[in-house]
Amino acid sequence: MPLIDTIHWENIRDRSPNSLAELYDGFAGAMFSLALEVLGDRWEAEEVIQDVFAYVWKKPESFSPAKGKFSSWLLVITRNRSIDRVRSRKRKVVSGEPIEVLSNRQDLGSKDGAEEASKSDERSFLRSAFKQLPEDQREVIELSYFKGLNHLEISEQLQLSLGTVKSRIRLGMEKLKRALSNLRS
Amino acid sequence: MDSIRQQAIDYLTGSLSSEERVTFEYELKNSESTRNLLADLNDDWSSLALLSQPSSPDPDLRSRTLMLTQDPPDLEPFLGSDGVERLRQNYSKPASRYLGGDGTVDTSEVKDISLKDGIFRTYEHLLRLLPLVSGDSPAAFGDFSDLQKFVYDNLPLENELSKWTDPLLPGEDPVAQSLQRSLLASLPSLAHFTDLAGSGKIGLSEVRRIFYLCRDQLKIMRASFQDLDPQQLAEDELIRVHGTHLLRQKWSGARHSFFNQAGLASCGNFFEGPISERCVEFAEYDSNLYCLANLIANRSTAGGFQIELIKDSVPGCVLAIAHAEVDSKLDEELNAVASSNLSSLPAVLSKDACLWSLLQGSMRRGFPDHSVGELADASFFGKQRLEGETYLWFAWPEIENAHSGAVASTEKPGQ
Numbered sequence: 001m002p003l004i005d006t007i008h009w010e011n012i013r014d015r016s017p018n019s020l021a022e023l024y025d026g027f028a029g030a031m032f033s034l035a036l037e038v039l040g041d042r043w044e045a046e047e048v049i050q051d052v053f054a055y056v057w058k059k060p061e062s063f064s065p066a067k068g069k070f071s072s073w074l075l076v077i078t079r080n081r082s083i084d085r086v087r088s089r090k091r092k093v094v095s096g097e098p099i100e101v102l103s104n105r106q107d108l109g110s111k112d113g114a115e116e117a118s119k120s121d122e123r124s125f126l127r128s129a130f131k132q133l134p135e136d137q138r139e140v141i142e143l144s145y146f147k148g149l150n151h152l153e154i155s156e157q158l159q160l161s162l163g164t165v166k167s168r169i170r171l172g173m174e175k176l177k178r179a180l181s182n183l184r185s
Numbered sequence: 186m187d188s189i190r191q192q193a194i195d196y197l198t199g200s201l202s203s204e205e206r207v208t209f210e211y212e213l214k215n216s217e218s219t220r221n222l223l224a225d226l227n228d229d230w231s232s233l234a235l236l237s238q239p240s241s242p243d244p245d246l247r248s249r250t251l252m253l254t255q256d257p258p259d260l261e262p263f264l265g266s267d268g269v270e271r272l273r274q275n276y277s278k279p280a281s282r283y284l285g286g287d288g289t290v291d292t293s294e295v296k297d298i299s300l301k302d303g304i305f306r307t308y309e310h311l312l313r314l315l316p317l318v319s320g321d322s323p324a325a326f327g328d329f330s331d332l333q334k335f336v337y338d339n340l341p342l343e344n345e346l347s348k349w350t351d352p353l354l355p356g357e358d359p360v361a362q363s364l365q366r367s368l369l370a371s372l373p374s375l376a377h378f379t380d381l382a383g384s385g386k387i388g389l390s391e392v393r394r395i396f397y398l399c400r401d402q403l404k405i406m407r408a409s410f411q412d413l414d415p416q417q418l419a420e421d422e423l424i425r426v427h428g429t430h431l432l433r434q435k436w437s438g439a440r441h442s443f444f445n446q447a448g449l450a451s452c453g454n455f456f457e458g459p460i461s462e463r464c465v466e467f468a469e470y471d472s473n474l475y476c477l478a479n480l481i482a483n484r485s486t487a488g489g490f491q492i493e494l495i496k497d498s499v500p501g502c503v504l505a506i507a508h509a510e511v512d513s514k515l516d517e518e519l520n521a522v523a524s525s526n527l528s529s530l531p532a533v534l535s536k537d538a539c540l541w542s543l544l545q546g547s548m549r550r551g552f553p554d555h556s557v558g559e560l561a562d563a564s565f566f567g568k569q570r571l572e573g574e575t576y577l578w579f580a581w582p583e584i585e586n587a588h589s590g591a592v593a594s595t596e597k598p599g600q
Contacts, residue, residue: 020254021247028250029241030234037237041320043393046246047434053250068224072231079234123235130236144198145233151200170194177229 004071013060020057027071028053031078038082038146048081083148122180129179137172140165193223197230245390249438257453258491262571263506264498268564275563278501278582279552285422285465287550289411290363303345304367308406308413310339311399314379318396325396329387336383342376354535355542362546363409365539370475371402377442390440397435401471408468421464426584429460429494431467432474436492441482444536448482448509449489456496459584460503470505470581473547476540477507477577480519484575485509502580511575519575523568544579551581 004027011019028049035045052074055062063073130138139158143149149157155165189212195201196209212219263269295301317332318324324332350368355361375398378391407418432455439450461467474492481490490509498504511519521530522537530538545557548566560566566579 021251024247024250028247029239032242032246033237033240034234036240039320042325042389043320043396045320046242046393049242049246050250050253050434050437051430054253057253066220066224068227069231072224072228075231075234076227079231122232123239126232126235141233142236145230146236148199150198151195166191166195166200169198170191173194173226173229176232180229180232 004074006065006070009060009063009065009070012056020053023056024053027074030071031074034075034078035082038079038148039085044085045082048078048085051081052078079145079148086148126176126180129176133172133175137168137175140168141172144169189219190222190226193219193226196223197226243389243393245388245393245438252437252451255451258493258508260454260493260495260506263508263569263574263576264495266569266571268567268569269499269504271562272502272564272580273499276499276502276565276580277554279554282462282582282584283466283469283551285408285418285463285469286411287553288359288362288366288469288546289409290359291412292410293412294360295364300349300364303349304364304406304410304413307342307345307367307372308403310342311375311403311406315396315399315403318392318399320396322392324392325389327389329382329385329392332382332387332392333385336379341380341383342372343380346372346376350536353539355538357542357546362543366472366543367402367406367409369479369536369539369543370405370472371398373444373479374398374442374475375402377445377447378440394439397439401435401468401475404464404468405472408465418465421468423464424462425464426459427461427464427467429455429458432460432492432494436474436478441478443479443483446483447488448478448485450478450482451489451491453491453493455494456503458496460494460581462584469547469550473544473579473581474505474507476544477505477579479540480522480537481507481509481511481575481577484511484515484519486512496583499580501583503583504578504580506576506578508574508576510573511570516570516575519568519577548579 004023008019008023008026012023031052032045032049035048036042039045039048055077056074063070067073130141133141140154143154143157144151151162151165151169154160155162158165160168192201192205192209192212196206201209213223292301292304295304314335316322317335322332323330346368349364353365353368356365375395378387378395378398381387381391382395404421407414407421411418433452436450437452441448441450461470478490478492487510490507493504493506493508495504495506496502518534518537522534522541544566545561548560549555549557552560552565555563555565564580568575568577570576
């Protein structure tokens, strides 16, 4: 995860010069990648990023360190706003269609940045750990995180019991947590 | 603890029922260990963002985003001016909001056959252009080849535009107004940027600009000619609340052009909230803003101009303002345009006079209980100069309580 810490939030809260620029330079790429992954639409992803930065700038008190890491909070609101937009499109994944959640698109417009971002150790480690999960666990986590489907919707989509969906998400997340803990330690 | 852990996961993934959520949030409020557990899970959950395909935003987004930290201009001199005070004393809300329809005509009323064909041709052209510049198009990811081929294979929009707008005189009849709105509001800027695409001078920010302009132009054309796309027009007439954020996203840091005179827009004071109730009303509002932008962008001393949306300064209304530092000679031009004295107006200002006439027509639709003269006298719209700064503005009824209904978001046109 990029080095965004509580100090960045404190600087924004205190209206320090360049504080929003520093946050943008350190973290907009990760937020934009997430929004684009969820939305699949560059202009909408840009709008989400502008919305989130406007929100952080105008209402910094919405975050508090008690809620966890500032970077996690930023990603949560980026994802939530992106998912809200997807839901407002009222598009539903049609049962029986092949499910490809994570994109394979090439972003020619930002090639250098993308290559730079992909050098992140944590990113490549997480991707590798994710690939090692059983496919059924990967599938439910992707549908939950990137498509914003709740457990009931996933169970209907994949014709699984609710309990199976819950346990697959929990098991998958626990394995990823262990993998990341090993990396961080 | 396992049960709490599962509830926390369900909470994070939006899978709790509303009753379960209330119970869990009560637990969160009262238990530090649950709060810590959720914060921990939140970090794990958020790390999934790293699975996204890495992409970098366009550098242009950075400058647009950082505009948020700039202090908005001080509007007190304008808001305290005689013109706005006159509006404050005379403003009254119309009995009903603009629902669309008043400003529309049938294309059969356009007598010039080539012009009528041109309207349909342009609309169809833009319908084909739109998917080539949408946010999921190859052009939005840096591959401009399809867009360039399309522009190259089709007649440049600027040629068509020059053919129809030279000469063009202000007209009050609905056919003239519908034509001029279709030709002079967003089309000149759209023509400029699409022609840039044809010449290869294009990047992501220009593609984005074409997308927004194309979307607006389609909507303005549909609202102007009721038989152009009746099915989509019926959609546009449904209640769908539009917020000011849609205007900020579109105008903040936007490059703008009116017959090759370019300007850079920025957004100053913008209230948060709804501004129109239907796409047809938003098209009307958009068209008015384009008219102001077209008039001021050409004349700005520094090339930049500000757009402001002010609520509550005049009770019951929203003020849309475009302003810039303008040289006194160019400001005199705007005085002549706003005086609507056509006999004294040089031909070179005929398009500007049309823009002013469009604004007058729209104000009449927005406030049907008053004549244009009354609206002008009471400063419902106008032009004034204060301390070297030129201000153009129009008033529009505020939305007190938004009706229930859909909320417009990025609003891909045609959807």
